[in-house]
Amino acid sequence: MGSEPVLPKGTRPLDVQVAGHRHGAGKTKLGMLQSEEDAHLIYKAVQNPPRGTRELEFYQQVFSPACTDVQLLQLKRFMPHFAGVYYYKETPDVPYLKLENIVSKFRKPCVADIKMGPCTYDPTASAEKIASEVQKFPAVVRIGFQFTGLQVHDPTRNKTECLDKFWCRSLKEEEFLINGVGKFFGLDHHLRKDVIKALLEKLQLIQDWFDTQTELAFYASSLLVVYEGEVQNASRHGTTMNGPESSDLLKTKSDGTEVNSDHPLVDVRMIDFTHVFKSETKDENYLFGLRNLIRYLNELLQLG
Numbered sequence: 001m002g003s004e005p006v007l008p009k010g011t012r013p014l015d016v017q018v019a020g021h022r023h024g025a026g027k028t029k030l031g032m033l034q035s036e037e038d039a040h041l042i043y044k045a046v047q048n049p050p051r052g053t054r055e056l057e058f059y060q061q062v063f064s065p066a067c068t069d070v071q072l073l074q075l076k077r078f079m080p081h082f083a084g085v086y087y088y089k090e091t092p093d094v095p096y097l098k099l100e101n102i103v104s105k106f107r108k109p110c111v112a113d114i115k116m117g118p119c120t121y122d123p124t125a126s127a128e129k130i131a132s133e134v135q136k137f138p139a140v141v142r143i144g145f146q147f148t149g150l151q152v153h154d155p156t157r158n159k160t161e162c163l164d165k166f167w168c169r170s171l172k173e174e175e176f177l178i179n180g181v182g183k184f185f186g187l188d189h190h191l192r193k194d195v196i197k198a199l200l201e202k203l204q205l206i207q208d209w210f211d212t213q214t215e216l217a218f219y220a221s222s223l224l225v226v227y228e229g230e231v232q233n234a235s236r237h238g239t240t241m242n243g244p245e246s247s248d249l250l251k252t253k254s255d256g257t258e259v260n261s262d263h264p265l266v267d268v269r270m271i272d273f274t275h276v277f278k279s280e281t282k283d284e285n286y287l288f289g290l291r292n293l294i295r296y297l298n299e300l301l302q303l304g
Protein backbone atom coordinates (compact mmCIF):
# COMPACT_ATOMS: atom_id res chain seq x y z
CA MET A 1 0.00 0.00 0.00
CA GLY A 2 1.33 3.46 -0.94
CA SER A 3 1.70 6.42 1.41
CA GLU A 4 -1.67 7.89 0.38
CA PRO A 5 -4.38 5.49 1.57
CA VAL A 6 -7.52 5.27 -0.52
CA LEU A 7 -10.54 6.81 1.14
CA PRO A 8 -13.54 4.95 -0.26
CA LYS A 9 -16.25 7.14 -1.78
CA GLY A 10 -18.91 8.21 0.70
CA THR A 11 -16.69 7.67 3.74
CA ARG A 12 -14.53 9.77 6.01
CA PRO A 13 -12.21 8.98 8.91
CA LEU A 14 -14.17 8.40 12.10
CA ASP A 15 -15.25 11.76 13.60
CA VAL A 16 -14.45 10.85 17.19
CA GLN A 17 -11.55 8.46 17.60
CA VAL A 18 -9.55 8.75 20.80
CA ALA A 19 -7.05 5.90 20.31
CA GLY A 20 -6.02 3.02 18.07
CA HIS A 21 -5.07 2.77 14.42
CA ARG A 22 -6.14 5.79 12.38
CA HIS A 23 -6.92 5.96 8.71
CA GLY A 24 -3.86 7.39 6.93
CA ALA A 25 -1.52 6.96 9.89
CA GLY A 26 0.76 4.30 11.34
CA LYS A 27 2.37 1.31 9.72
CA THR A 28 -0.68 0.05 7.82
CA LYS A 29 -2.45 3.40 7.23
CA LEU A 30 -5.69 1.55 7.87
CA GLY A 31 -8.11 2.55 10.59
CA MET A 32 -11.65 3.55 11.39
CA LEU A 33 -14.05 4.99 8.82
CA GLN A 34 -17.60 6.15 8.96
CA SER A 35 -20.18 6.49 6.27
CA GLU A 36 -21.13 10.03 5.23
CA GLU A 37 -24.73 8.85 5.19
CA ASP A 38 -25.06 6.93 8.42
CA ALA A 39 -23.11 8.17 11.42
CA HIS A 40 -24.42 5.30 13.53
CA LEU A 41 -22.15 2.79 11.83
CA ILE A 42 -18.38 2.58 11.87
CA TYR A 43 -16.10 0.51 9.68
CA LYS A 44 -12.99 -0.88 11.35
CA ALA A 45 -10.29 -2.02 8.92
CA VAL A 46 -9.23 -5.58 9.67
CA GLN A 47 -5.53 -5.29 10.47
CA ASN A 48 -2.92 -7.77 9.25
CA PRO A 49 -3.10 -11.36 10.50
CA PRO A 50 -3.01 -12.71 13.06
CA ARG A 51 -4.36 -9.76 15.09
CA GLY A 52 -6.95 -8.51 12.57
CA THR A 53 -8.26 -11.92 11.59
CA ARG A 54 -8.45 -12.95 15.24
CA GLU A 55 -10.78 -10.03 15.94
CA LEU A 56 -12.85 -10.69 12.81
CA GLU A 57 -13.30 -14.36 13.70
CA PHE A 58 -14.20 -13.45 17.26
CA TYR A 59 -16.96 -11.05 16.18
CA GLN A 60 -18.22 -13.65 13.69
CA GLN A 61 -18.32 -16.33 16.37
CA VAL A 62 -20.12 -14.21 18.96
CA PHE A 63 -22.64 -12.74 16.51
CA SER A 64 -23.28 -15.92 14.53
CA PRO A 65 -27.01 -16.73 14.49
CA ALA A 66 -25.91 -20.31 15.17
CA CYS A 67 -24.06 -19.37 18.37
CA THR A 68 -25.48 -21.30 21.33
CA ASP A 69 -22.63 -20.76 23.78
CA VAL A 70 -24.28 -19.23 26.83
CA GLN A 71 -21.22 -17.23 27.87
CA LEU A 72 -20.81 -15.72 24.41
CA LEU A 73 -24.50 -14.90 24.18
CA GLN A 74 -24.18 -13.06 27.49
CA LEU A 75 -21.00 -11.31 26.37
CA LYS A 76 -22.72 -9.94 23.26
CA ARG A 77 -24.59 -7.41 25.46
CA PHE A 78 -21.31 -5.68 26.26
CA MET A 79 -19.99 -5.44 22.70
CA PRO A 80 -20.92 -3.04 19.89
CA HIS A 81 -23.37 -4.70 17.55
CA PHE A 82 -21.55 -6.40 14.66
CA ALA A 83 -23.33 -6.18 11.30
CA GLY A 84 -20.93 -8.28 9.22
CA VAL A 85 -17.90 -7.77 7.02
CA TYR A 86 -17.89 -5.04 4.41
CA TYR A 87 -15.68 -4.53 1.34
CA TYR A 88 -15.38 -1.20 -0.43
CA LYS A 89 -15.06 -1.24 -4.21
CA GLU A 90 -11.95 0.94 -4.02
CA THR A 91 -10.15 -1.33 -1.52
CA PRO A 92 -11.30 -4.88 -2.34
CA ASP A 93 -8.41 -6.46 -0.41
CA VAL A 94 -9.33 -4.85 2.91
CA PRO A 95 -12.20 -6.31 4.90
CA TYR A 96 -13.91 -3.90 7.29
CA LEU A 97 -15.89 -4.81 10.39
CA LYS A 98 -19.24 -3.06 10.25
CA LEU A 99 -19.95 -2.03 13.84
CA GLU A 100 -22.42 -0.01 15.83
CA ASN A 101 -21.04 3.45 16.56
CA ILE A 102 -21.60 3.85 20.26
CA VAL A 103 -20.56 7.52 20.29
CA SER A 104 -22.89 8.93 17.64
CA LYS A 105 -25.96 9.09 19.88
CA PHE A 106 -24.31 11.61 22.21
CA ARG A 107 -24.42 15.35 21.56
CA LYS A 108 -21.18 16.30 23.30
CA PRO A 109 -19.54 12.92 23.84
CA CYS A 110 -16.95 12.48 26.55
CA VAL A 111 -15.00 9.39 25.54
CA ALA A 112 -12.38 7.26 27.27
CA ASP A 113 -10.55 4.28 25.83
CA ILE A 114 -9.50 2.27 28.88
CA LYS A 115 -7.14 -0.59 28.17
CA MET A 116 -7.81 -3.31 30.71
CA GLY A 117 -5.37 -5.47 32.61
CA PRO A 118 -1.83 -5.08 33.94
CA CYS A 119 -0.55 -7.39 31.20
CA THR A 120 -1.06 -5.85 27.75
CA TYR A 121 0.74 -8.44 25.65
CA ASP A 122 -0.59 -11.83 24.68
CA PRO A 123 1.01 -15.27 25.24
CA THR A 124 2.50 -15.25 21.73
CA ALA A 125 4.29 -11.91 22.16
CA SER A 126 7.98 -11.71 21.29
CA ALA A 127 10.54 -10.45 23.80
CA GLU A 128 10.65 -7.15 21.86
CA LYS A 129 6.87 -6.72 21.99
CA ILE A 130 6.85 -7.49 25.73
CA ALA A 131 9.60 -4.94 26.34
CA SER A 132 7.79 -2.35 24.20
CA GLU A 133 4.49 -2.89 26.06
CA VAL A 134 6.00 -2.93 29.55
CA GLN A 135 7.76 0.42 29.19
CA LYS A 136 4.68 2.29 27.90
CA PHE A 137 2.98 2.79 31.26
CA PRO A 138 4.84 0.88 33.99
CA ALA A 139 2.36 1.84 36.73
CA VAL A 140 -0.26 -0.35 35.03
CA VAL A 141 1.01 -3.35 37.01
CA ARG A 142 -0.41 -1.72 40.15
CA ILE A 143 -3.26 0.38 38.69
CA GLY A 144 -4.51 -2.49 36.52
CA PHE A 145 -5.84 -0.34 33.67
CA GLN A 146 -4.69 2.61 31.61
CA PHE A 147 -6.15 5.35 29.48
CA THR A 148 -5.03 5.27 25.86
CA GLY A 149 -7.00 8.33 24.80
CA LEU A 150 -9.61 10.72 26.19
CA GLN A 151 -12.04 13.32 24.96
CA VAL A 152 -13.60 15.52 27.65
CA HIS A 153 -16.23 18.20 27.18
CA ASP A 154 -16.41 21.07 29.68
CA PRO A 155 -19.91 22.59 29.46
CA THR A 156 -18.91 25.55 31.63
CA ARG A 157 -16.54 26.74 28.88
CA ASN A 158 -18.20 24.89 25.99
CA LYS A 159 -14.78 23.42 25.21
CA THR A 160 -13.85 19.89 24.17
CA GLU A 161 -10.35 18.69 24.96
CA CYS A 162 -8.62 15.69 23.38
CA LEU A 163 -5.82 13.94 25.23
CA ASP A 164 -3.70 11.44 23.33
CA LYS A 165 -1.92 8.28 24.43
CA PHE A 166 1.28 10.19 25.21
CA TRP A 167 -0.58 12.49 27.60
CA CYS A 168 -2.26 9.44 29.15
CA ARG A 169 1.05 7.64 29.62
CA SER A 170 2.63 10.71 31.23
CA LEU A 171 0.26 10.52 34.21
CA LYS A 172 2.06 9.71 37.45
CA GLU A 173 0.59 7.03 39.68
CA GLU A 174 0.06 9.46 42.55
CA GLU A 175 -1.96 11.87 40.37
CA PHE A 176 -3.88 9.18 38.46
CA LEU A 177 -7.08 9.45 40.53
CA ILE A 178 -7.34 13.25 40.38
CA ASN A 179 -5.74 14.19 37.07
CA GLY A 180 -6.62 11.02 35.17
CA VAL A 181 -9.88 9.41 36.26
CA GLY A 182 -11.04 12.65 37.89
CA LYS A 183 -10.30 14.74 34.83
CA PHE A 184 -12.42 12.48 32.64
CA PHE A 185 -15.39 12.83 34.98
CA GLY A 186 -15.16 16.62 35.22
CA LEU A 187 -13.52 16.96 38.64
CA ASP A 188 -11.93 20.26 37.60
CA HIS A 189 -15.32 21.87 36.82
CA HIS A 190 -18.20 19.66 37.98
CA LEU A 191 -17.72 16.06 39.06
CA ARG A 192 -20.27 13.96 37.19
CA LYS A 193 -21.39 11.76 40.07
CA ASP A 194 -24.54 10.89 38.11
CA VAL A 195 -22.40 9.44 35.33
CA ILE A 196 -20.07 7.61 37.71
CA LYS A 197 -22.99 5.96 39.52
CA ALA A 198 -24.63 4.87 36.28
CA LEU A 199 -21.32 3.58 34.98
CA LEU A 200 -20.68 1.60 38.16
CA GLU A 201 -23.94 -0.26 37.64
CA LYS A 202 -22.92 -1.22 34.11
CA LEU A 203 -19.41 -2.21 35.15
CA GLN A 204 -20.88 -4.47 37.82
CA LEU A 205 -22.69 -6.45 35.11
CA ILE A 206 -19.44 -6.81 33.16
CA GLN A 207 -17.66 -7.92 36.32
CA ASP A 208 -20.40 -10.48 37.01
CA TRP A 209 -19.77 -11.91 33.55
CA PHE A 210 -16.01 -12.09 34.10
CA ASP A 211 -16.58 -13.70 37.49
CA THR A 212 -18.33 -16.64 35.86
CA GLN A 213 -16.68 -17.11 32.47
CA THR A 214 -13.62 -19.34 32.08
CA GLU A 215 -13.44 -19.57 28.29
CA LEU A 216 -11.61 -16.46 27.17
CA ALA A 217 -8.63 -14.27 28.02
CA PHE A 218 -8.65 -10.66 26.80
CA TYR A 219 -5.27 -8.99 26.38
CA ALA A 220 -4.90 -5.31 25.40
CA SER A 221 -8.67 -5.07 25.12
CA SER A 222 -10.45 -1.85 26.08
CA LEU A 223 -13.59 -0.56 27.67
CA LEU A 224 -14.93 2.33 25.65
CA VAL A 225 -16.76 4.64 28.05
CA VAL A 226 -18.94 7.40 26.62
CA TYR A 227 -21.07 9.88 28.53
CA GLU A 228 -23.10 12.93 27.65
CA GLY A 229 -21.05 16.06 28.26
CA GLU A 230 -23.84 18.45 27.47
CA VAL A 231 -25.91 19.30 30.53
CA GLN A 232 -29.31 20.92 30.87
CA ASN A 233 -28.46 23.96 32.90
CA ALA A 234 -24.84 24.91 33.20
CA SER A 235 -25.58 28.04 35.25
CA ARG A 236 -25.17 26.00 38.41
CA HIS A 237 -21.73 25.10 37.05
CA GLY A 238 -20.83 28.74 36.54
CA THR A 239 -22.05 29.74 33.08
CA THR A 240 -24.97 29.58 30.70
CA MET A 241 -25.54 26.80 28.24
CA ASN A 242 -24.88 26.82 24.58
CA GLY A 243 -28.11 26.32 22.75
CA PRO A 244 -31.83 25.67 23.01
CA GLU A 245 -31.53 22.01 22.01
CA SER A 246 -29.73 21.23 25.25
CA SER A 247 -32.67 22.28 27.40
CA ASP A 248 -34.45 18.94 27.41
CA LEU A 249 -31.42 16.73 27.66
CA LEU A 250 -30.83 16.04 31.32
CA LYS A 251 -33.51 16.42 33.94
CA THR A 252 -32.62 16.62 37.59
CA LYS A 253 -34.54 14.19 39.79
CA SER A 254 -35.57 15.03 43.34
CA ASP A 255 -32.63 13.03 44.71
CA GLY A 256 -30.24 15.24 42.74
CA THR A 257 -29.27 12.68 40.12
CA GLU A 258 -29.60 13.63 36.48
CA VAL A 259 -31.66 11.43 34.22
CA ASN A 260 -31.67 11.50 30.50
CA SER A 261 -34.99 11.89 28.81
CA ASP A 262 -34.05 11.57 25.14
CA HIS A 263 -30.50 10.36 25.07
CA PRO A 264 -28.41 7.94 27.06
CA LEU A 265 -26.38 9.36 29.90
CA VAL A 266 -23.58 6.84 29.70
CA ASP A 267 -22.59 3.80 27.65
CA VAL A 268 -19.74 1.37 28.11
CA ARG A 269 -18.72 -1.41 25.73
CA MET A 270 -15.89 -3.82 25.40
CA ILE A 271 -13.88 -3.15 22.23
CA ASP A 272 -10.67 -4.28 20.56
CA PHE A 273 -10.56 -8.06 20.40
CA THR A 274 -7.31 -8.36 18.45
CA HIS A 275 -5.72 -10.30 21.31
CA VAL A 276 -8.50 -12.54 22.58
CA PHE A 277 -7.40 -16.11 23.33
CA LYS A 278 -9.10 -19.29 24.43
CA SER A 279 -8.65 -20.06 28.09
CA GLU A 280 -9.68 -22.51 30.79
CA THR A 281 -9.58 -20.19 33.78
CA LYS A 282 -11.02 -16.88 34.90
CA ASP A 283 -9.41 -13.86 33.26
CA GLU A 284 -7.71 -12.58 36.39
CA ASN A 285 -5.74 -10.06 34.34
CA TYR A 286 -8.89 -8.30 33.12
CA LEU A 287 -10.64 -8.75 36.46
CA PHE A 288 -7.78 -7.04 38.31
CA GLY A 289 -8.20 -4.03 36.03
CA LEU A 290 -11.97 -4.03 36.40
CA ARG A 291 -11.94 -4.25 40.19
CA ASN A 292 -9.42 -1.44 40.36
CA LEU A 293 -11.40 0.73 37.95
CA ILE A 294 -14.47 0.23 40.15
CA ARG A 295 -12.39 1.08 43.22
CA TYR A 296 -11.07 4.29 41.62
CA LEU A 297 -14.60 5.33 40.66
CA ASN A 298 -15.85 4.76 44.20
CA GLU A 299 -12.93 6.81 45.56
CA LEU A 300 -13.83 9.59 43.16
CA LEU A 301 -17.40 9.59 44.48
CA GLN A 302 -16.00 10.33 47.94
CA LEU A 303 -14.36 13.50 46.60
CA GLY A 304 -15.94 16.70 45.35
Ligand SMILES: O=P(O)(O)O[C@@H]1[C@@H](OP(=O)(O)O)[C@H](OP(=O)(O)O)[C@H](O)[C@H](OP(=O)(O)O)[C@H]1OP(=O)(O)O
Nearest residue numbers: 019020021051115129132133136148165220274275
Ligand atom coordinates in the same frame (compact mmCIF):
# COMPACT_ATOMS: atom_id res chain seq x y z
O1 LIG B 1 4.31 -0.92 20.24
P1 LIG B 1 4.15 -1.41 18.82
O2 LIG B 1 5.11 -0.83 17.87
O3 LIG B 1 4.09 -2.89 18.77
O4 LIG B 1 2.76 -0.84 18.26
C1 LIG B 1 1.59 -0.96 19.02
C2 LIG B 1 0.57 -1.82 18.36
O5 LIG B 1 1.14 -3.08 18.09
P2 LIG B 1 1.19 -3.71 16.66
O6 LIG B 1 2.28 -2.94 15.93
O7 LIG B 1 -0.13 -3.53 16.04
O8 LIG B 1 1.54 -5.11 16.95
C3 LIG B 1 -0.51 -2.05 19.37
O9 LIG B 1 -1.46 -2.92 18.86
P3 LIG B 1 -1.88 -4.13 19.80
O10 LIG B 1 -2.52 -3.52 21.01
O11 LIG B 1 -0.65 -4.92 20.12
O12 LIG B 1 -2.85 -4.88 18.96
C4 LIG B 1 -1.19 -0.74 19.77
O13 LIG B 1 -1.80 -0.16 18.65
C5 LIG B 1 -0.15 0.17 20.32
O14 LIG B 1 -0.71 1.40 20.64
P4 LIG B 1 -1.25 1.66 22.13
O15 LIG B 1 -0.19 1.26 23.08
O16 LIG B 1 -2.48 0.81 22.30
O17 LIG B 1 -1.57 3.09 22.12
C6 LIG B 1 1.01 0.37 19.38
O18 LIG B 1 1.95 1.09 20.13
P5 LIG B 1 2.63 2.44 19.68
O19 LIG B 1 3.69 2.06 18.69
O20 LIG B 1 1.54 3.28 19.10
O21 LIG B 1 3.17 2.94 20.96
Ligand SMILES: Nc1ncnc2c1ncn2[C@@H]1O[C@H](COP(=O)(O)OP(=O)(O)O)[C@@H](O)[C@H]1O
Nearest residue numbers: 017018019020021080100101102103113271272
Ligand atom coordinates in the same frame (compact mmCIF):
# COMPACT_ATOMS: atom_id res chain seq x y z
N1 LIG C 1 -17.96 0.71 18.35
C1 LIG C 1 -17.34 1.88 18.43
N2 LIG C 1 -18.07 3.01 18.45
C2 LIG C 1 -17.48 4.23 18.49
N3 LIG C 1 -16.15 4.41 18.50
C3 LIG C 1 -15.37 3.32 18.47
C4 LIG C 1 -15.92 2.00 18.44
N4 LIG C 1 -14.90 1.11 18.41
C5 LIG C 1 -13.77 1.84 18.44
N5 LIG C 1 -14.03 3.16 18.47
C6 LIG C 1 -13.05 4.27 18.45
O1 LIG C 1 -11.89 3.83 17.78
C7 LIG C 1 -10.77 3.76 18.68
C8 LIG C 1 -9.91 2.55 18.37
O2 LIG C 1 -10.65 1.36 18.51
P1 LIG C 1 -9.97 -0.06 18.63
O3 LIG C 1 -11.00 -1.10 18.34
O4 LIG C 1 -9.26 -0.16 19.93
O5 LIG C 1 -8.91 -0.03 17.44
P2 LIG C 1 -7.41 -0.58 17.34
O6 LIG C 1 -7.52 -2.07 17.17
O7 LIG C 1 -6.89 0.13 16.15
O8 LIG C 1 -6.69 -0.21 18.62
C9 LIG C 1 -11.37 3.79 20.07
O9 LIG C 1 -10.49 4.36 21.00
C10 LIG C 1 -12.61 4.65 19.85
O10 LIG C 1 -12.31 6.03 19.86
